[in-house]
Amino acid sequence: xxxxxxxxxxxxxxxxxxxxxxxxxxxxxxxxxxxxxxxxxxxxxxxxxxxxxxxxxxxxxxxxxxxxxxxxxxxxxxxxxxxxxxxxxxxxxxxxxxxxxxxxxxxxxxxxxxxxxxxxxxxxxxxxxxxxxxxxxxxxxxxxxxxxxxxxxxxxxxxxxxxxxxxxxxxxxxxxxxxxxxxxxxxxxxxxxxxxxxxxxxxxxxxxxxxxxxxxxxxxxxxxxxxxxxxxxxxxxxxxxxxxxxxxxxxxxxxxxxxxxxxxxxxxxxxxxxxxxxxxxxxxxxxxxxxxxxxxxxxxxxxxxxxxx
Numbered sequence: 379x380x381x382x383x384x385x386x387x388x389x390x391x392x393x394x395x396x397x398x399x400x401x402x403x404x405x406x407x408x409x410x411x412x413x414x415x416x417x418x419x420x421x422x423x424x425x426x427x428x429x430x431x432x433x434x435x436x437x438x439x440x441x442x443x444x445x446x447x448x449x450x451x452x453x454x455x456x457x458x459x460x461x462x463x464x465x466x467x468x469x470x471x472x473x474x475x476x477x478x479x480x481x482x483x484x485x486x487x488x489x490x491x492x493x494x495x496x497x498x499x500x501x502x503x504x505x506x507x508x509x510x511x512x513x514x515x516x517x518x519x520x521x522x523x524x525x526x527x528x529x530x531x532x533x534x535x536x537x538x539x540x541x542x543x544x545x546x547x548x549x550x551x552x553x554x555x556x557x558x559x560x561x562x563x564x565x566x567x568x569x570x571x572x573x574x575x576x577x578x579x580x581x582x583x584x585x586x587x588x589x590x591x592x593x594x595x596x597x598x599x600x601x602x603x604x605x606x607x608x609x610x611x612x613x614x615x616x617x618x619x620x621x622x623x624x625x626x627x628x629x630x631x632x633x634x635x636x637x638x639x640x641x642x643x644x645x646x647x648x649x650x651x652x653x654x655x656x657x658x659x660x661x662x663x664x665x666x667x668x669x670x671x672x673x674x675x676x677x678x679x680x681x682x683x684x685x686x687x
Contacts, residue, residue, distance in 0.1 A: 420449035439470030440592025520594035533585030
């Protein structure tokens with residue numbers, strides 16, 4: 379599981395930072411990539427990575443400001459030309475369906491794969507927008523100038539490890555029955571022995587939790603979404619000392635993001651959505667201020683990868 383930042387800037391593209399887009403690579407878990415937001419030139423950023431558009435299974439849009447959605451029509455169209463045939467689902471606030479359908483219709487873009495668009499009901503403060511046997515995705519309404527959501531990706535607990543050494547000590551050689559044992563099933567060996575897999579499987583492994591927040595002021599909904607998260611991705615449009623400015627523009631400072639991570643007992647904080655007013659040493663100071671509150675803090679940069687272990 380890996381986070382790959384395709385764009386980490388705020389508002390408009392800058393020389394060092396493109397606008398918002400984040401890829402969650404789930405290649406081992408489900409052979410897929412999930413995107414969070416799709417700002418202008420996201421597909422150009424993808425060209426510098428190993429991400430294959432046909433592998434993109436889901437796109438979660440936090441809100442409908444242009445720096446988070448203007449790259450979406452182009453990416454959807456290009457996916458058809460790049461071998462995409464499987465279902466792609468886009469989730470987002472009310473209005474995302476109209477935006478996609480109008481831009482595709484006006485440009486006469488015909489997709490060669492099924493597209494599903496799921497809109498969050500405006501009156502919904504929080505809930506679960508997706509769930510299957512391996513993952514669930516929860517959403518929560520944040521505080522921004524327009525409807526803006528955060529997403530909490532929860533990996534279901536994983537089966538415990540099979541005690542292979544103990545099996546070998548019992549003269550049970552490797553084979554197809556190991557998979558059955560790992561699943562906790564009973565198997566009958568050639569010598570007649572009946573082995574119960576539940577006796578050879580360790581405790582389940584806790585699944586990872588990845589929280590990705592849209593643009594927001596500091597708010598309690600952010601804490602709820604980030605509670606005990608393995609990784610929290612939080613906007614840091616402004617530096618410490620600009621709290622009033624951040625509040626007036628419905629954004630957060632790096633310090634406020636760190637306070638959210640600390641209150642939520644998150645394991646790791648990654649700051650993104652950095653204003654272009656901060657360059658060089660100013661970005662370092664922005665990070666240092668956050669680390670004073672929450673030491674396990676990183677600053678995202680375009681094309682930077684973070685392994686979730």
